[in-house]
Amino acid sequence: MKKSANTIKNFIINQKLLFIIILLIIILSVVDRSFFTFRSLTSIIDHITINGIMAAGMTMLLISGCFDLSVGAVLSFTGIITFLLQPYGIFISVIGGLAAGTGIGALNGLLVVKGKINAFIATLGSMIIFRGLGLGLSDSTPIKGRIEGFTKLGQGSILGIPNPVWILIITYIAIWYILKYTKFGRNDYAIGGNVLSARLTGINVNLNSFLYFVVVSFTAAIAGLIYCSRVNTASAVFGPGIEMWVIAAAVLGGTSLFGGKGGVIGTIQGVIILGIVERAMVVFNVDTNYQTLVRGLVILAVVITDTIVSRRQEKGYMSESFGARAKTN
Amino acid sequence: MSDITALEERLTFKQRFARFFFSQTMLLIFIVLFIAISIASDKFLTSRNFFNIIRQSTVLGMMACGMTIVIIGKGIDLSAASILALCAVVNVMLQKYGYFTSVTTAILVGTACGLINGYLIGKVKANFIIVTLGTQILFTATALIISGGRNLKSRPEPLFSYIGDESILGIPVMGYFLAATFILFGILLHRTISGRKLFATGLNERAARVAGINTSNIIMTSYIINGFICSVASVVLTSRLPRVRVGTASEYLFDVITIVVLGGTALTGGVGGIVKTLVGLGIFAIITNGMSLLGIPYEFQQMIKGIVLVLAVLYDEFNRRKRLLY
Amino acid sequence: MFKKLTIFIVLVFLASFAFAGGGQEAEGAASGEKQITVGFSLPFIEDSPYTFPFAESLRREAKERNWKLIMTDAGGDINTQSNQIEDLVSKGVDGIMIMPVDAAGIVAVIKRVYEETDGELPMICSNVMPDPPELDELIGFAGPNSYLEGKEMGKYYVNYLRENGIDKVNYCESQGTAGYSAAIDRHNGFLDAVEELGASDMFNLLDTQPCDWSPDKAQAQTENWITTYGDKLDMIYSHNDGMGIGIVNALQDAGYSPGDVLVNGCDGQTQAVEYIKEGWMLFTVFQSPAEDAATAMRTMEKILGGESVPYWNYMETPIINGDNAEDYLPIVTELWEQ
Numbered sequence: 001m002k003k004s005a006n007t008i009k010n011f012i013i014n015q016k017l018l019f020i021i022i023l024l025i026i027i028l029s030v031v032d033r034s035f036f037t038f039r040s041l042t043s044i045i046d047h048i049t050i051n052g053i054m055a056a057g058m059t060m061l062l063i064s065g066c067f068d069l070s071v072g073a074v075l076s077f078t079g080i081i082t083f084l085l086q087p088y089g090i091f092i093s094v095i096g097g098l099a100a101g102t103g104i105g106a107l108n109g110l111l112v113v114k115g116k117i118n119a120f121i122a123t124l125g126s127m128i129i130f131r132g133l134g135l136g137l138s139d140s141t142p143i144k145g146r147i148e149g150f151t152k153l154g155q156g157s158i159l160g161i162p163n164p165v166w167i168l169i170i171t172y173i174a175i176w177y178i179l180k181y182t183k184f185g186r187n188d189y190a191i192g193g194n195v196l197s198a199r200l201t202g203i204n205v206n207l208n209s210f211l212y213f214v215v216v217s218f219t220a221a222i223a224g225l226i227y228c229s230r231v232n233t234a235s236a237v238f239g240p241g242i243e244m245w246v247i248a249a250a251v252l253g254g255t256s257l258f259g260g261k262g263g264v265i266g267t268i269q270g271v272i273i274l275g276i277v278e279r280a281m282v283v284f285n286v287d288t289n290y291q292t293l294v295r296g297l298v299i300l301a302v303v304i305t306d307t308i309v310s311r312r313q314e315k316g317y318m319s320e321s322f323g324a325r326a327k328t329n
Numbered sequence: 330m331s332d333i334t335a336l337e338e339r340l341t342f343k344q345r346f347a348r349f350f351f352s353q354t355m356l357l358i359f360i361v362l363f364i365a366i367s368i369a370s371d372k373f374l375t376s377r378n379f380f381n382i383i384r385q386s387t388v389l390g391m392m393a394c395g396m397t398i399v400i401i402g403k404g405i406d407l408s409a410a411s412i413l414a415l416c417a418v419v420n421v422m423l424q425k426y427g428y429f430t431s432v433t434t435a436i437l438v439g440t441a442c443g444l445i446n447g448y449l450i451g452k453v454k455a456n457f458i459i460v461t462l463g464t465q466i467l468f469t470a471t472a473l474i475i476s477g478g479r480n481l482k483s484r485p486e487p488l489f490s491y492i493g494d495e496s497i498l499g500i501p502v503m504g505y506f507l508a509a510t511f512i513l514f515g516i517l518l519h520r521t522i523s524g525r526k527l528f529a530t531g532l533n534e535r536a537a538r539v540a541g542i543n544t545s546n547i548i549m550t551s552y553i554i555n556g557f558i559c560s561v562a563s564v565v566l567t568s569r570l571p572r573v574r575v576g577t578a579s580e581y582l583f584d585v586i587t588i589v590v591l592g593g594t595a596l597t598g599g600v601g602g603i604v605k606t607l608v609g610l611g612i613f614a615i616i617t618n619g620m621s622l623l624g625i626p627y628e629f630q631q632m633i634k635g636i637v638l639v640l641a642v643l644y645d646e647f648n649r650r651k652r653l654l655y
Numbered sequence: 656m657f658k659k660l661t662i663f664i665v666l667v668f669l670a671s672f673a674f675a676g677g678g679q680e681a682e683g684a685a686s687g688e689k690q691i692t693v694g695f696s697l698p699f700i701e702d703s704p705y706t707f708p709f710a711e712s713l714r715r716e717a718k719e720r721n722w723k724l725i726m727t728d729a730g731g732d733i734n735t736q737s738n739q740i741e742d743l744v745s746k747g748v749d750g751i752m753i754m755p756v757d758a759a760g761i762v763a764v765i766k767r768v769y770e771e772t773d774g775e776l777p778m779i780c781s782n783v784m785p786d787p788p789e790l791d792e793l794i795g796f797a798g799p800n801s802y803l804e805g806k807e808m809g810k811y812y813v814n815y816l817r818e819n820g821i822d823k824v825n826y827c828e829s830q831g832t833a834g835y836s837a838a839i840d841r842h843n844g845f846l847d848a849v850e851e852l853g854a855s856d857m858f859n860l861l862d863t864q865p866c867d868w869s870p871d872k873a874q875a876q877t878e879n880w881i882t883t884y885g886d887k888l889d890m891i892y893s894h895n896d897g898m899g900i901g902i903v904n905a906l907q908d909a910g911y912s913p914g915d916v917l918v919n920g921c922d923g924q925t926q927a928v929e930y931i932k933e934g935w936m937l938f939t940v941f942q943s944p945a946e947d948a949a950t951a952m953r954t955m956e957k958i959l960g961g962e963s964v965p966y967w968n969y970m971e972t973p974i975i976n977g978d979n980a981e982d983y984l985p986i987v988t989e990l991w992e993q
Contacts, residue, residue: 034746034747037745039745040745043738043741043745046741047742050734111639111643115643115646116646117639117642117643117646118596118597118642120596121586121596121638121639121642122639122642124583124586124638125635125636125638125639125642126635126639127635128583128631128632128634128635128638129631129632129635129636129639130635131631132628132629132630132632132633132634132635133628133632135627135833136626136628136629136632140627140628140865141839142757142758142760144759144786155763155767227734230734230763231733231734231757231759231761231762231763231764232759232760232762232763233733233757233759233760235733235757235760236628237731238732238733238734239732240732241730241731241732242732244462257456257458278735278738278742279742279745281727282725282727282739282742282743282746283742283746285726287726288700288710288726288727288728290470290474291700291730292466292473292700292728292730293466293467293470293473293474295466296463296466296467296469296470297466299462299463299466300459300463300467370883372882372883377881377882377909381878381879381882384878385875385878473700569871569874621864621875621876622879622882622883624862624883626864627833627865628833
């Protein structure tokens with residue numbers, strides 16, 4: 001069956017990624033001994049939590065064959081709503097913020113599933129709308145955090161491990177479990193593989209697809225809470241360009257842009273690799289004029305290889321994309 | 330089933346009616362908005378304002394033509410704005426060697442960028458999102474490295490700034506450029522065999538190939554043309570602005586895509602047209618101009634643009650489903 | 656198959672680092688002495704004519720002192736900047752200079768780093784003040800004072816209007832990017848100065864819009880302002896030269912003469928100074944990025960040398976107007992048009 005072949009392939013990819021990670025750590029430690037300290041290595045994990053959590057949700061959506069460009073807007077919008085609600089107490093502000101962020105996901109889901117709009121356009125549209133709305137609500141000025149306790153989320157730690165890392169671990173375990181052992185997760189792969197077949201198998205494609213968008217936004221909302229609690233500020237311009245980073249991390253981890261395969265185990269390794277790249281730029285003292293280029297090249301290399309791999313599997317067929325599978329009624 | 334019907338439209342003269350009917354939905358929206366804004370702001374209907382609109386939308390309009398062609402071929406060029414930026418940088422940096430040299434080089438560079446895109450997508454058959462995303466980063470980085478990140482001063486010779494500043498018969502020269510681009514692309518797309526081949530390719534690549542169309546060439550050409558028109562647009566841009574920045578890229582990109590989609594060209598390819606894009610440009614331009622005239626704060630302008638985009642696409646989908654025989 | 660994938664990715668990765676890495680290698684530290692390493696965290700490198708001469712000046716200053724300089728580019732994201740600052744600490748630099756992406760957001764990481772290093776690692780802010788401006792964990796600030804600049808600009812306008820017997824102007828404001836402290840400061844500084852001088856009823860604000868420090872946005876916006884307000888428009892208060900230049904462009908296109916509409920700038924860019932000479936712009940504030948960077952480096956040098964420095968290390972930001980434009984022209988030309 002295709003699925004077990006995928007699992008084996010995923011497993012192999014996993015091993016390769018681990019290999020890359022170890023290789024990178026060795027190279028960087030040789031170049032700069034300060035890289036190999038406990039503080040240095042653990043700080044990498046600390047730094048990737050926000051992107052990592054988002055990537056987990058994005059993985060789920062990618063498997064179903066769609067992607068979401070609005071996650072950055074969700075991040076900043078969640079923060080803004082949360083901080084605006086702070087006068088009403090921490091409980092209400094956090095719940096309100098999460099609800100707002102997840103709500104954007106629901107909107108995206110509706111647009112794509114019911115409105116039959118292309119995922120690209122729909123999420124592009126909501127990104128523009130909610131960045132703009134965020135600017136309006138915050139009066140274009142960053143909002144300062146007023147509840148001291150809120151910073152514990154992003155800056156505190158339990159048993160020596162930073163809270164965001166705990167959240168990262170929980171998120172990944174949860175999504176891993178869902179994808180592997182629940183019907184909801186397996187439907188994901190089915191839909192990503194072939195929408196028509198999935199529908200014929202009795203899967204409620206519309207409902208499932210809708211929920212994947214909600215999941216992505218939910219993880220983005222959580223990421224938004226962590227982000228804003230780390231800097232104790234909320235602003236509509238936070239997280240510029242984060243959506244591409246997150247998608248690239250997932251693709252690097254073995255999740256295909258065309259849907260149907262992938263998994264969070266690969267994603268977390270992809271996230272770690274990209275996190276190491278960021279650190280490496282400081283280690284190697286990469287000239288600032290070139291830092292963008294380096295980020296771009298890495299993302300490009302990652303994604304081109306994914307294409308070549310997927311293409312070989314589909315034997316040269318010019319594939320559908322953008323989640324245009326929604327048109328296959 | 331529906332594919333063949335749509336294909337027939339493109340090939341028979343009579344079916345222009347269907348196309349016209351289709352574009353009317355957006356045309357309707359345009360007319361409604363036009364009237365609404367005219368009522369809301371008395372400054373809107375002045376000739377000065379119209380010429381402003383023309384000046385402000387020329388670059389976007391030209392890019393939208395190129396993007397239309399690419400999208401009809403079932404693709405997209407996310408690097409379009411970066412090509413614009415790169416060519417502008419090249420142009421300005423070479424101006425000391427003479428206007429003719431700098432402009433020609435810029436256009437060559439832009440076309441070369443289009444060639445890179447076209448080759449990777451058309452011949453190597455890599456995924457167009459990835460490729461153009463990558464080239465976007467590549468071109469932007471190149472522009473950044475060449476210019477060192479700094480603002481470049483454009484020292485236009487009188488001939489050069491002619492495009493940006495002067496008017497012929499009272500209409501800004503830019504307007505002529507815009508019109509020429511639309512007419513040219515309109516002919517190219519709707520009156521040539523290559524144009525029809527493009528539509529066929531966009532609708533169903535396999536079928537087109539089987540029918541004997543060299544789809545990789547067609548697709549490659551569409552990207553090359555886009556690169557070319559973006560470079561020409563960059564010449565217009567640099568003549569209008571005294572300074573060139575690398576950073577203007579991403580906003581332009583979203584705006585251009587919005588314009589094309591607003592016009593009714595579908596991202597799934599095979600459907601669309603230059604006239605539609607013109608309507609889309611019209612809607613976009615008057616909304617932007619109208620909001621500015623009405624003094625709407627910047628934050629809400631963005632929001633409204635996003636909402637208009639989403640609503641327009643929804644409406645378009647709705648109409649499309651009504652039309653096709655499902 | 657996947658082996659190729661691995662090798663490919665690793666090769667690209669290494670290649671891009673080999674190609675781009677090694678940024679600032681000093682010409683060999685003096686033997687026996689450990690070379691001083693400083694880190695500078697930039698908010699972004701693109702999108703601004705300011706950061707290029709700024710970065711160049713940083714490199715020059717570092718080279719002169721035989722320091723190793725590590726610069727990071729946060730791409731406009733405060734979280735990335737926080738991470739990069741922590742990375743600099745991990746790398747073991749002797750001092751950190753920060754130009755915050757977000758004034759309020761930078762406080763958290765400064766406090767964190769202070770705690771981690773027991774206050775041993777000196778940090779200063781450059782060009783953008785944190786919010787709140789006075790932090791115990793920060794040694795100090797070096798750079799321009801955007802709020803004061805706004806006030807100077809307001810003062811200049813008030814004085815000019817009074818001297819020329821004009822008692823009322825209708826004006827529009829072209830702001831910097833929404834949410835950025837320099838824009839907020841210059842906006843507030845202007846208004847506060849006007850109020851302090853008792854001139855509030857001289858100024859009638861028609862419209863204020865963020866034009867993102869960008870000439871093309873400002874140009875388009877000015878065209879629309881001209882359309883909407885026509886002759887009513889007397890003055891445009893611009894937060895920087897970039898926008899000021901775009902504004903003048905629009906005025907020229909619309910057939911105005913120099914001085915019909917009062918325009919200003921800030922930064923002291925070459926084109927702006929030329930416009931001042933020609934009478935299109937009334938004045939600008941000279942904020943040299945080179946001087947800005949040098950101030951930061953000088954301050955850090957004093958700190959690392961054990962000297963005590965004041966918290967506030969402002970750089971000079973003189974006003975360039977019709978009287979001294981001629982003198983400044985060669986200076987700015989050399990600075991901006993390297």
